Amino acid sequence: MHNLDDIIQNLLSTDWATQFNFLHTPKIEALQKDVAIRALSVAGGSEVAKSLGFSVINTIVSPPVDDSQPTVPEDQASDSDEPDTADSNLAPIPTTTFLSSKEIGFGADEPEVPAETVEVKVATPKPEFVPPKPPKFHFTLPSFSLPSLTLPKLKSTWLVVLLSTLLLLGVGLYLIWFLPHATVTVFVLPKNLDETVKLTLSKNVGEVDFDTATVPVEAIELTQNGEQIIEATGKKIVGESAKGEVTIYNRTSSNKTFTKGTLLSAGSLKFTLDSDVSVASKSAGSDYIDVPGKVNVAVTAQAIGSESNLKEGTEFTIQSFAKDSYVAKNDSALKGGTSEEILVVSKEDQANLTKDLTASLMQALKSSSQANLDPQYGVYLVEDQLKTKDPVFSAKVGEPAKSLSLTMTVTGTILRYKLEDVTNLVNSQIDAEIPSGYVRANLPSNVTLTGSVTSADGTKVTSTANVSVSLLPLVNSNLILSTLKGKRPATIENILRDSIPGYDSTLVSITPSAMPPKLKLIPHNKQNIKLIISPNSK
Numbered sequence: 001m002h003n004l005d006d007i008i009q010n011l012l013s014t015d016w017a018t019q020f021n022f023l024h025t026p027k028i029e030a031l032q033k034d035v036a037i038r039a040l041s042v043a044g045g046s047e048v049a050k051s052l053g054f055s056v057i058n059t060i061v062s063p064p065v066d067d068s069q070p071t072v073p074e075d076q077a078s079d080s081d082e083p084d085t086a087d088s089n090l091a092p093i094p095t096t097t098f099l100s101s102k103e104i105g106f107g108a109d110e111p112e113v114p115a116e117t118v119e120v121k122v123a124t125p126k127p128e129f130v131p132p133k134p135p136k137f138h139f140t141l142p143s144f145s146l147p148s149l150t151l152p153k154l155k156s157t158w159l160v161v162l163l164s165t166l167l168l169l170g171v172g173l174y175l176i177w178f179l180p181h182a183t184v185t186v187f188v189l190p191k192n193l194d195e196t197v198k199l200t201l202s203k204n205v206g207e208v209d210f211d212t213a214t215v216p217v218e219a220i221e222l223t224q225n226g227e228q229i230i231e232a233t234g235k236k237i238v239g240e241s242a243k244g245e246v247t248i249y250n251r252t253s254s255n256k257t258f259t260k261g262t263l264l265s266a267g268s269l270k271f272t273l274d275s276d277v278s279v280a281s282k283s284a285g286s287d288y289i290d291v292p293g294k295v296n297v298a299v300t301a302q303a304i305g306s307e308s309n310l311k312e313g314t315e316f317t318i319q320s321f322a323k324d325s326y327v328a329k330n331d332s333a334l335k336g337g338t339s340e341e342i343l344v345v346s347k348e349d350q351a352n353l354t355k356d357l358t359a360s361l362m363q364a365l366k367s368s369s370q371a372n373l374d375p376q377y378g379v380y381l382v383e384d385q386l387k388t389k390d391p392v393f394s395a396k397v398g399e400p401a402k403s404l405s406l407t408m409t410v411t412g413t414i415l416r417y418k419l420e421d422v423t424n425l426v427n428s429q430i431d432a433e434i435p436s437g438y439v440r441a442n443l444p445s446n447v448t449l450t451g452s453v454t455s456a457d458g459t460k461v462t463s464t465a466n467v468s469v470s471l472l473p474l475v476n477s478n479l480i481l482s483t484l485k486g487k488r489p490a491t492i493e494n495i496l497r498d499s500i501p502g503y504d505s506t507l508v509s510i511t512p513s514a515m516p517p518k519l520k521l522i523p524h525n526k527q528n529i530k531l532i533i534s535p536n537s538k
Contacts, residue, residue, distance in 0.1 A: 182511075187535070229405040234349060250325075255279065259276050277295050312332050394406070449463045488522070
């Protein structure tokens with residue numbers, strides 16, 4: 001049923017010279033269709049003859065001999081060397097000589113094959129053939145019959161329908177059962193387990209000691225310089241004091257000297273004498289009326305502000321003397337008193353700035369130690385060994401200033417350790433604390449070292465490790481997959497929420513992605529479903 005012309009064209013298009021070392025393209029012809037039929041007939045007949053006990057001579061089948069050609073005489077046939085029983089029905093044909101491929105030009109370097117002569121004989125039908133009698137003794141199989149099965153005769157249309165239905169069923173089974181694959185990623189909110197573990201960082205050990213909870217470290221001395229500026233928060237009243245002149249009256253019988261700085265009071269306001277002054281005693285006037293001694297002297301208000309700008313005629317008390325002994329009064333108003341509030345540096349400003357800059361330099365020490373640090377290492381700053389030196393403030397306490405700056409140097413010791421050592425030590429101590437139904441998530445444990453106590457020789461530091469471990473729930477994957485199979489992705493959220501503690505969200509990926517929307521289901525074959533429980537990092 002093949003198209004032999006197409007096959008011949010394909011063979012002729014082959015590069016025979018390159019692939020098979022031929023000198024030129026061979027001649028290719030198709031045998032006639034009846035050659036195969038005759039060969040099959042001869043082969044079948046040979047098998048029948050063998051089963052009947054005849055000896056069979058292998059022959060080369062050739063096209064039937066033309067009856068118009070002359071036959072070989074019987075006397076020539078009798079002269080043949082072949083047995084009569086075999087040659088009586090065979091007619092010799094012209095001898096065929098086989099040549100080597102090199103001789104006929106089909107090979108360049110092939111070895112020569114010696115020519116040989118083959119006598120091809122053609123079997124001719126026997127006029128009257130009487131088969132020999134079968135052997136007397138032979139085995140006969142018992143006879144039995146199978147029940148007859150009559151198949152309905154189907155028309156070609158129904159056959160096409162049946163085959164099409166079977167094909168559609170096969171395609172549907174492949175599309176539904178074998179082809180779809182799904183990955184269901186369930187994000188859960190991990191449960192945090194917080195624990196506190198005591199451990200020791202020591203320069204005297206070479207590896208982790210789980211019995212004594214000791215981790216080996218390397219001590220590194222570092223120095224960090226820095227400057228920081230803050231706004232001043234202190235407040236101060238500044239201004240000028242009121243000044244003027246008063247007259248002191250002496251009503252006693254004795255002269256009186258008042259030294260510079262003698263205090264005069266007008267209500268709650270205080271004033272001082274600007275210089276020493278002597279006041280004569282009282283004297284008798286006309287009509288025998290006493291005339292007090294008096295003298296003018298400059299005074300200055302003790303406090304700044306306009307409150308001390310007193311009007312003329314104000315009476316002043318001199319220290320603790322009674323007014324009938326000594327008294328003062330201004331004949332003109334006191335002037336020049338002013339005041340305003342300004343920012344100054346306070347003690348708190350200096351203390352807070354020192355604290356903030358020290359913390360900043362401590363962090364700078366850690367950062368500088370981690371700048372070129374391998375990610376597998378961590379560092380711990382021994383805070384009780386920090387030292388500050390050369391602090392320089394831009395202003396003293398009480399000095400007017402809007403801001404305050406500080407430059408300072410901090411020296412400290414950094415302990416470098418392997419994160420894996422601390423994590424393994426901590427995990428070995430908290431594994432027993434993991435609640436039933438949970439397993440440690442594949443997330444790094446958060447370990448923070450605090451509360452260091454340094455030994456006297458500075459070789460060991462006892463610290464507290466605050467550990468936070470993320471836990472994920474254990475789930476029955478087989479049961480969940482059995483529940484999810486065949487479901488639409490939009491309908492599985494409630495199933496997962498009820499089955500997995502801490503459920504947060506779901507991401508479903510179905511392949512092939514080009515499947516029709518109606519076929520985009522969780523596969524019915526749960527072997528094609530992959531369930532992943534992953535912590536949600538938010």
